[in-house]
Structure formats: structure tokens, C-alpha cells
Amino acid sequence: MANVDSREAHVEIDSVRLGFGERDVFEDLSCRFARARITVLMGGSGTGKSTVLRMIAGLQRPDSGRVVVAGEDVAALSERGLQRVRRRLGMLFQDGALLDSMTVLENVGLPLREHTKLGEAEIRDAVHERLAAVGLHDVDELLPGELSGGMLRRVALARAIIMDPEIVLCDEPFSGLDPPNVERIEALFRELCHDRGLTLIVTSHHMASSLRMSDQIVLLQHGRAVLGDPGELATSGDADITDFLGADGAALARQIAREGHR
Amino acid sequence: MTDTPIHRLGRFGSSWIVGLGRIANFAGGIVLAIVRPPWRVQRVVRAVYDAGVLSVALICGAGFAVGMVLGLQGYTTLVRFGAQESLGAVVGLVLIRELGPVVTGLLVIGRAGSATTAEIGAMVSTQQLDGLRMMSIDPMHFVVMPKALALAFVMPLLSSLFIVFGVFGGYVVGVELVGLDGGSYMASLENAVGFRDDVLQSLVKSAVFGALLGVIATYRGFTSPGNAMGVSRSTTSAVVTTSVWLLLADYVITAFWGV
CATH class of the missing domain: 3.40.50.300 (P-loop containing nucleotide triphosphate hydrolases)
Structure with missing residues (x-):
């Protein structure tokens, strides 16, 4: 074909x-x-x-x-x-692959913390924007173990696209x-x-x-x-x-x- | 080709040497990660807390118990020769030269070393390390180095704590239970212990044990197959391998120190 x-x-x-x-x-x-x-x-x-x-x-x-x-x-x-x-590249793994010792905010913001000079407030705003895009709110302080499978995958997707x-x-x-x-x-x-x-x-x-x-x-x-x-x-x-x-x-x-x- | 015992021995020997080379290469990677920015102070502090602070109660309790046993055994032996006033020296030297570093090493292997291997192995099986790679973050730098450095750093500190509590345990038995003079106990300890031959040797031993544990525990976790059985086997292997290497290193250091 x-x-x-x-x-x-x-x-x-x-x-x-x-x-x-x-x-x-x-x-x-x-x-x-x-x-x-x-x-x-x-x-x-x-x-x-x-x-x-x-x-x-x-x-x-x-x-x-x-x-x-x-x-x-x-x-x-x-x-x-x-x-x-x-x-x-950004990648969403099948099981999310979020770091289980870090909160949602830390997980999603990690690439920004590692590769940019953005301040904490800017990182927090960028994380909230991506989380809102995948339909999540008020989950900043939750650990991956406290999320359902669907939420986990959406957090992982937010992390995959955070660096554009x-x-x-x-x-x-x-x-x-x-x-x-x-x-x-x-x-x-x-x-x-x-x-x-x-x-x-x-x-x-x-x-x-x-x-x-x-x-x-x-x-x-x-x-x-x-x-x-x-x-x-x-x-x-x-x-x-x-x-x-x-x-x-x-x-x-x-x-x-x-x-x-x- | 026939598979003779010589062939099998050769295969075992060459795979052992290759394995040793891989661990050496891995250890080199850890050293490079230590000197390469960014400095991961927060992650190292967190790893020191996990490996060190959470082991304090265990080390203090074990040190105190071992010191009490040494006090009892030492007293019943020394009293036969009328040398019971040397109890402080015997307890102190045995703890500082041997039991402090070795028993602390074995306890930390069982508590923090196995936890380190299992945690990194679980990160492999849940693709967390691949997740880091996809964020262009080197897992060696982010995960392995802080944990290995913390294990190497806390071992001399925990060993010192073990020795202090051991000496105290010996004191409780010798002075409070058996009735020796407290001043004699401490004076014999002070006179017998030298800095270079005893204290420095003890610190070097525990630092070497810590470095061995740091490298082997993280290597076994990092190379763990990505499944539950693989993580379990890697954890067991880390405990057994590090224990054997610790005892061998103990002999080598003792022999080279010229005791």
C-alpha cells in the first residue's frame, strides 16, 4: 500500500x-x-x-x-x-514512568528545572497550564501512588509535552x-x-x-x-x-x- | 563442540572478569558523575537521610548490644588472668579495629544496601530510568551517584556511632553490673587506643566498605532485569556479593596495615 x-x-x-x-x-x-x-x-x-x-x-x-x-x-x-x-522528543510511557518519590508538580516540572533557568513561579504556571490541558486540577502535591491509572497517564502526558x-x-x-x-x-x-x-x-x-x-x-x-x-x-x-x-x-x-x- | 568442564570453567572465568570490568567501568561513571555539574546537593542529602539517619537507631542498638556481650565475654576471660582492669582496652580495640567497621558494614548492607538495589531495580522495571533518559537526564547522575555517594559517606559515621555505643555497652556491663572501676575502664581504653593504627584504620576500613557497598548496590539495581524476580535476585546478589567483598577487603586492609 x-x-x-x-x-x-x-x-x-x-x-x-x-x-x-x-x-x-x-x-x-x-x-x-x-x-x-x-x-x-x-x-x-x-x-x-x-x-x-x-x-x-x-x-x-x-x-x-x-x-x-x-x-x-x-x-x-x-x-x-x-x-x-x-x-x-517527548515520550509518554505505557505505565507513565513518573518518579514515584516526587509529587505531580515536581514530576511535570522536572525537565524545566533541569534544562531551563525558569524560576519556581514560572515553572508552577507552566505545569498548571499543561495539567489543565490534560484535564487535571489541584493535583500538585499528590504522589504518583495516589493517582488512578488514567490520571497517572495524563500527568505523564503533561510531562511529555512540557518542553514543547x-x-x-x-x-x-x-x-x-x-x-x-x-x-x-x-x-x-x-x-x-x-x-x-x-x-x-x-x-x-x-x-x-x-x-x-x-x-x-x-x-x-x-x-x-x-x-x-x-x-x-x-x-x-x-x-x-x-x-x-x-x-x-x-x-x-x-x-x-x-x-x-x- | 563438546562442553567439557574446562570449557565451562573458562566461560565462568571470562564472564567473571567481564563482570568485574563492567563494575569498574560503572564505578568510574559514578566518580565522573560526582565531579560533573549540576551538583545534586538536595538529592545527596535526601539519600544520606535514607541510608544514614534512618539507620541510626539500628546501629546504636546493635552497637550497645555487641558492647555488652564483649564486656561480659571479655570480663570472664580476663578475670582468669587477673587482667580484668584491661576490659576497657579489650572492648575498645576489638570494636574500633574490627567489629565496628565490619558489623556496621554488614548491618548497613542489609538495611540500606538492599533498599538501594531494590529501589533502583524497581525504577528499571517501571521504566522510570528510561523516563529520565527521555528528559535528557542521565540516570547515573540523577539516581545512582547520590545514592552511592551517600552510602560511602554514612558508613564511617555509622561505624563511629556503633563503636561509641559499643564502648558504652561494655562500660555498663563492666562498671555497673560487674563492679569494675569506671576510671580504670576508661583509662585502659585511652592508653590502648592509638590514632594511626586503630582509629585511622577503622575509618579507612569503613570508608572502603561504604564505597564497595555504594558501587555494588547501585550496580546490581541498575543492571537488574525489569521484572519482580529480577529485582529480587539482584537484591539478594547485592547483599551476598557486598558481604563477601567486605570480609575480603577487611582482611586485605588489616594485613597491609601491618598489624
Whole structure:
């Protein structure tokens, strides 16, 4: 299937091979993620969605191949080089990865404290602004252990975007969220992407929201990536893709293709 | 290729040497992190509180109990030779030269060392260290260095506290229970203890034990596999490995000190 977006690639994975022990996760994976677009990585469990995000973040090196992020091959960079590239990235981990000895305010403000000369009042304002964007108020002094799963993930998302990164990687951002908060995060993603020009790469099992908000879908199957927009995937005729989408998913994808994304 | 005992021995030997090299490299990373800004004073103070202040009650209680036992054992032995007036010297020297640094070391390994490994291991398994990397914050600088430095820093202080309470425990038994003269107890202690051979040796030993614990406890946590079983194994390994290295280092320092 052809790449749906001819824009400049902000992230490009080229002929990547990666195995864990005897098992090959990717034999020859290639795909590209366009600048200022929302790309949703979909696929069954164990197809390597989170691993793709970890490779882009430089947390997992491939056995061979290139992972080019904003013009730099992160697979070949030293830890110091990776630190430079990561300043342009924000990442939401599946379990939040918040520091459990720090409060919400300290967690979200940590990148600002480390990399800027902002005063405490400015940091507090910036933290409150990001927390409000993800629908959270009055949680400054709570520890991660005192938050629900959905709140934890939203705090982690606030931390991921606090430095205004160019690229945001989100691992299952909708997991554990109620419908109003799923819509709130979808709207935030659209704003980040279409108003502020951020590139979003999101893994999700949440079929409806993935189809609704994505500009491009990358479907991982059998160590390969199939790219397309929701309508293309629904009408591809590929049995594996049809199986993965299911009848409801395919119908929704066709409807979205007919009516436009948003 | 056949897998003979010689092959297995060779594999074990080479993996042991590689492991040693990795720990040495890790220790070098900690030293670099100590001298590289930003200075993480607040995090070091917090780690000193966790490893040191929270261990004070344990160290004082253990020191007092060990001192009392030494007082009793020392008295029953010395009285056979009519040398019971030397009880202060015996209790003091045994505590300062050996039991102070070694028992404190083993207690701190069990309390603060295991907690350090488990905490860093849990941070690995919950991706907190990866989270720091994604914020361009070096986990070695932010997490490992303060904890390792704190362990190395608190060990001589806790050992000194252990010795003081041990001497006091020996005093309680020797003077208050057995009826020795308090002045003789303290005078024999004062006359027997030298600064270079006793006090300095004690401080050097506890500083070395602290540095060993700091490096091994943080290394085991940092390299822990990201699951519950891995964290548990790393914690056990940190306690066992550091205890063995502590006892070996104790012998080496004692031998080289020329006692």
C-alpha cells in the first residue's frame, strides 16, 4: 500500500532488523512518519508497537538498519548524541514512568528545572497550564501512588509535552481513560499537531479513537509495516487487515473516509 | 563442540572478569558523575537521610548490644588472668579495629544496601530510568551517584556511632553490673587506643566498605532485569556479593596495615 502522506518525513525507519533471543520481531521494517501529522501504530499484541517507539527514542537499538529522527540516525548515536536528540522528543510511557518519590508538580516540572533557568513561579504556571490541558486540577502535591491509572497517564502526558517537543511518542495514551477524557486527549493531540505543528506517533488498541484522529495508520503485521489512511486500510482487500479491523472497524474507517477525518 | 568442564570453567572465568570490568567501568561513571555539574546537593542529602539517619537507631542498638556481650565475654576471660582492669582496652580495640567497621558494614548492607538495589531495580522495571533518559537526564547522575555517594559517606559515621555505643555497652556491663572501676575502664581504653593504627584504620576500613557497598548496590539495581524476580535476585546478589567483598577487603586492609 502506498504511503498516504507525501510530506517530509520527520522520522524514518529504514530496513530495520531486530530480534530478542531466538525471536525476530522485525526482519525488514521500513516506514516513515510525516512531519506535523498524527500517525497511529496499530497491530496485535506482540507485533512490536512499543518497540518501534523505543527505537525512535533511542532506548532500543536495532540489530541493523537506520532509525532517522529529525535528520539524525539515532541507532548510530552515542549516549551524549542521544541526549541532544531527545531534547526534541517527548515520550509518554505505557505505565507513565513518573518518579514515584516526587509529587505531580515536581514530576511535570522536572525537565524545566533541569534544562531551563525558569524560576519556581514560572515553572508552577507552566505545569498548571499543561495539567489543565490534560484535564487535571489541584493535583500538585499528590504522589504518583495516589493517582488512578488514567490520571497517572495524563500527568505523564503533561510531562511529555512540557518542553514543547517537536515529536511526541505516546504508548497507549487512551488505556484506562473514560470516554470524556479519551475525547479530551484526542482534541489535545489534534491541537498539538495541527495548531502547533508537532509530529505525534501513537500506539493504540483503541480502534475508534485511532481511526478518528489519525492522519496515517501504520499497521504492524508479521514484522512488516502497512501504511495507509483509515479509508485505504478499510478498502485494501487484504485479509489480514480486514481481520484486524473487524466489521465495526472497517465500517467506521469507511465512514471516516467518506465524511473526512474530523 | 563438546562442553567439557574446562570449557565451562573458562566461560565462568571470562564472564567473571567481564563482570568485574563492567563494575569498574560503572564505578568510574559514578566518580565522573560526582565531579560533573549540576551538583545534586538536595538529592545527596535526601539519600544520606535514607541510608544514614534512618539507620541510626539500628546501629546504636546493635552497637550497645555487641558492647555488652564483649564486656561480659571479655570480663570472664580476663578475670582468669587477673587482667580484668584491661576490659576497657579489650572492648575498645576489638570494636574500633574490627567489629565496628565490619558489623556496621554488614548491618548497613542489609538495611540500606538492599533498599538501594531494590529501589533502583524497581525504577528499571517501571521504566522510570528510561523516563529520565527521555528528559535528557542521565540516570547515573540523577539516581545512582547520590545514592552511592551517600552510602560511602554514612558508613564511617555509622561505624563511629556503633563503636561509641559499643564502648558504652561494655562500660555498663563492666562498671555497673560487674563492679569494675569506671576510671580504670576508661583509662585502659585511652592508653590502648592509638590514632594511626586503630582509629585511622577503622575509618579507612569503613570508608572502603561504604564505597564497595555504594558501587555494588547501585550496580546490581541498575543492571537488574525489569521484572519482580529480577529485582529480587539482584537484591539478594547485592547483599551476598557486598558481604563477601567486605570480609575480603577487611582482611586485605588489616594485613597491609601491618598489624
